[in-house]
Amino acid sequence: MSTDATGAARVLSGNDASSDVKEELKKRVEALGQKLPGFRPGLAIVQVGGREDSNVYIRMKLKNAEAIGINATHVKLPRSATEVEVLLKLNELNQDPNIHGIIVQMPPDSEHYINPHTITDAVNPEKDVDGLHTMNEGHVATGDLETGFLPCTPNGVMELIKRTGVKIAGSDAVVLGRSKIVGTPMSELLKWHHATVTVCHSKTKDLEQKAAAADILVVAIGRAEMVKESWIKPGAVVIDCGINSIDDPTKKSGKRLVGDVDYKGAAKRASWITPVPGGVGPMTVIMLMRNTVLAAEKMLERLLQPKWNLR
Amino acid sequence: MSTDATGAARVLSGNDASSDVKEELKKRVEALGQKLPGFRPGLAIVQVGGREDSNVYIRMKLKNAEAIGINATHVKLPRSATEVEVLLKLNELNQDPNIHGIIVQMPPDSEHYINPHTITDAVNPEKDVDGLHTMNEGHVATGDLETGFLPCTPNGVMELIKRTGVKIAGSDAVVLGRSKIVGTPMSELLKWHHATVTVCHSKTKDLEQKAAAADILVVAIGRAEMVKESWIKPGAVVIDCGINSIDDPTKKSGKRLVGDVDYKGAAKRASWITPVPGGVGPMTVIMLMRNTVLAAEKMLERLLQPKWNLR
Ligand SMILES: NC(=O)C1=CN([C@@H]2O[C@H](COP(=O)(O)OP(=O)(O)OC[C@H]3O[C@@H](n4cnc5c(N)ncnc54)[C@H](OP(=O)(O)O)[C@@H]3O)[C@@H](O)[C@H]2O)C=CC1
Ligand SMILES: NC(=O)C1=CN([C@@H]2O[C@H](COP(=O)(O)OP(=O)(O)OC[C@H]3O[C@@H](n4cnc5c(N)ncnc54)[C@H](OP(=O)(O)O)[C@@H]3O)[C@@H](O)[C@H]2O)C=CC1
Known part of the structure; x- marks a missing residue:
């Protein structure tokens, strides 16, 4: 945060802020690996088609994930993929215990019409690290900033x-x-x-x-x-x-x-x-990483909970 | 809508407006009965305990429902009811094909702690005629005023x-x-x-x-x-x-x-x-009635849809 030559304002640097968060996240991922050896947060980035701008964003996300110790998978679907095929893929990822966070890179680049709302709401809210599921939106709107993902x-x-x-x-x-x-x-x-x-x-x-x-x-x-x-x-x-x-x-x-x-x-x-x-x-990307780590932490907590606790 | 003696403002009467909506709803209920003889919108009003103010509100809702042709049921649970008991009752009502709308009169008056959010989110969003489920809240927040209930x-x-x-x-x-x-x-x-x-x-x-x-x-x-x-x-x-x-x-x-x-x-x-x-x-009460009629209309539409339409 430095004073900018062009005016009186101080520069609010997202590069600086995101570096700080990155260091914090590295420690949290390390702590997870200590609780359950071999355990790493898993993130699936689903892409339909191959828009150039999407490729750039996805590369940035993969790079950040790697630096933090998040296991990120780039799930590519062809431009010929239909909405149903995307939904089937999401269902598979929703079930996968090694995937803690799922995002679909928007907009989908398909030959067919794909409704973005249908896609977003098909992600299990507990894995919705983009925070775009209608349930998560409802939580934020009514001031419940704890239950879901922001x-x-x-x-x-x-x-x-x-x-x-x-x-x-x-x-x-x-x-x-x-x-x-x-x-x-x-x-x-x-x-x-x-x-x-x-x-x-x-x-x-x-x-x-x-x-x-x-x-x-x-x-x-x-x-x-x-x-x-x-x-x-x-x-x-x-x-x-x-x-x-x-x-x-x-x-x-x-x-x-x-x-x-x-x-x-x-x-x-x-x-x-x-x-x-x-x-x-840079803050947007690092918050995605933080949500992914949080999702993994919550999942591990549930895993390690005494089995007789039914609620 | 008349000019008020005390000032320049015109009186925006909820009594007048709700009467107009009431007449419209009577016709819609009649039309439903013509589409499927004997079919009437069904509303369940769940009450835990017996707060006097809640009794007043519930009486008003029952009276309005009756006038419109909605089949309203007052489901009373005792003050000894626990959260789990309320959830079981809601589950039963969620399954009941004759119930198109469900509301829980707030606040619950129980000897036990009952989390109002847990209760509201246990109502099937398709029967949530109070429009308080987190899914419905999310729809309103993001400008989708059609999918859910307002x-x-x-x-x-x-x-x-x-x-x-x-x-x-x-x-x-x-x-x-x-x-x-x-x-x-x-x-x-x-x-x-x-x-x-x-x-x-x-x-x-x-x-x-x-x-x-x-x-x-x-x-x-x-x-x-x-x-x-x-x-x-x-x-x-x-x-x-x-x-x-x-x-x-x-x-x-x-x-x-x-x-x-x-x-x-x-x-x-x-x-x-x-x-x-x-x-x-009066507008609050009549909008509850309108949501109930709407819920019944949507249900009937699904019932009468050609069976081979899988979506
Ligand atoms: N840094 C990051 O990581 C991200 C950056 N972005 C960027 O943020 C910006 C906004 O993105 P997004 O919200 O997705 O864009 P949208 O196009 O979805 O929304 C734009 C909003 O701005 C309003 N608007 C448009 N023109 C005017 C105007 N002349 N006066 C007043 N309001 C106007 C629109 O109003 P109305 O609703 O009436 O149409 C709409 O609500 C973009 O530049 C985008 O690239 C987006 C996401 C992430
Ligand atoms: N006509 C009808 O059918 C209905 C009527 N009502 C009535 O509407 C009113 C509001 O109900 P409800 O929303 O449930 O009430 P709540 O008590 O839940 O919320 C009150 C809101 O008003 C804000 N507030 C309180 N005092 C002040 C103040 N001095 N200055 C500025 N803001 C203030 C609070 O702020 P903060 O968030 O900071 O605490 C809060 O957001 C009540 O009179 C209620 O009886 C309610 C439901 C239905």
Whole structure:
């Protein structure tokens, strides 16, 4: 966390934060192996087809898993796979005692229509380390943050906000975006950390004015650099979930990644701000790892419980 | 819907609105009986113990069911009932083909500790006409308003707001309260009707100022007449979910019911306001009836489906 040259804001680094979590997870995996020799958390990453962006995300997940000691398996299904075939595969993984976490890389890349909700809800909620099963969503919505798994991106954002030391309870938080995987669970987590939360979306009027009232502003709209300096309340914590690829002729690839926030402008007013890349992105991956380790810990606990305990 | 003598606001009557829904439901029940002679929606109301307030609510539900043609059964369990006994009873009702809707009157009045979440989640989601199962909560949170059942009080409030003709999409809505049964699903329904929603609770700062920014203000905090005239934006729609009994020596009972809003004061500024009693209360009951009819309709549809349709 360093002071950024372009403005007053301190940089809220997801690289730093995720490294810290990684070290913690290595220790937890080691402890599991000591409790039951040979035991390692198992993660299945199911991919339908072969989208290039999905390949990149999956490689990153495999690399992180390996570094932590998680046994990750890349389960590839062909583009010809139907929804029923994906469901059969998930059923098999749900039964597999060596698999503690299951994710399906979205979007599926199939020749057939595959309903993402059907897929997500076919993962056993106890193995749903993406936290996207409707049961897990219901838990988060009603403030039960213990029973299930928290969705990775919002959970990573909470970790980042906590690292600033800013008081969340009683603060005014504004979330731009209400998607199932980012905006909606984000607003719920902030609410149950006792912020007063306003959720904005494409139908919101006076968006700038609403953003400018936020002590904590989380942006997840998928619009390159839309949030400008004037949208930021002086001293606010600004979290940018956006990942947008824009043209940049100065780069070899001709492309550059930017967030949903105009970083240089916003950094002049914010107290803390996440960069893109290196902000929310690495937190999402590491929270997936943490959920997987947690799933394995819970499973081992059940395994080692006295057999006569029927509840 | 009449103009109220105490102020400018029009009265948003739950009595009127629920009568209209009642007539609609009678017709739907009749249509069911025509599709399958003798078929009637079946509702089980499970009560543990005998709290006086619960008795009153249950009588009201039974009366409404009767008027509509719903076969309602009052399933009484003694105060000595344990959680396991309640779960066994629910399991029996889940299996019963003549029961399409099941509710457990809360709070249970037992000598033993009974976890309300365990109970609510033991009702088959397809019979959960209270809309309180975690699966149903998850559906509402993520904007799937079709698959499950919507919780009764927030759903009744939406009906009332729709009757005003005020445009919900793009409006600024503020919900005071974040409980599992009222505040949280209320804010979700408003969000998925495309309002920009701010959720307030006991940790919120500047509560009055936040309320005063609302085009649509829904209050569910359980604090007698806490919301005053100055909290209301001129022209706002004000929905009062509160049911509070306060002392009133002028009444025979020595008591009087009031909402969470100071009605007379707020009515001076609001465009529409719900009275207490006769506002949200009757809507909650009638939405339970509507969910029960819907559950029966869905069941009958499944029954009458060609048998070779395996999905
Ligand atoms: N760092 C990470 O690991 C991850 C990053 N992301 C990134 O986060 C961003 C959001 O992702 P996701 O939530 O999946 O995206 P979605 O497209 O699913 O949702 C975008 C949300 O933003 C709202 N929105 C879109 N345009 C506007 C606008 N002009 N004004 C106000 N609101 C608007 C939409 O409103 P409405 O609902 O009305 O359409 C919607 O709720 C993307 O850039 C994505 O790449 C996503 C997941 C993980
Ligand atoms: N009409 C009907 O059919 C029904 C009516 N009701 C009525 O609605 C009201 C709310 O019920 P319910 O949601 O179950 O109640 P709960 O007690 O479960 O929740 C109350 C909510 O209000 C918040 N709150 C309490 N005091 C304050 C305050 N001073 N300032 C700001 N927020 C506050 C609480 O915040 P926090 O979370 O921080 O504690 C909580 O979120 C009650 O009057 C109840 O009788 C309820 C159900 C049905």
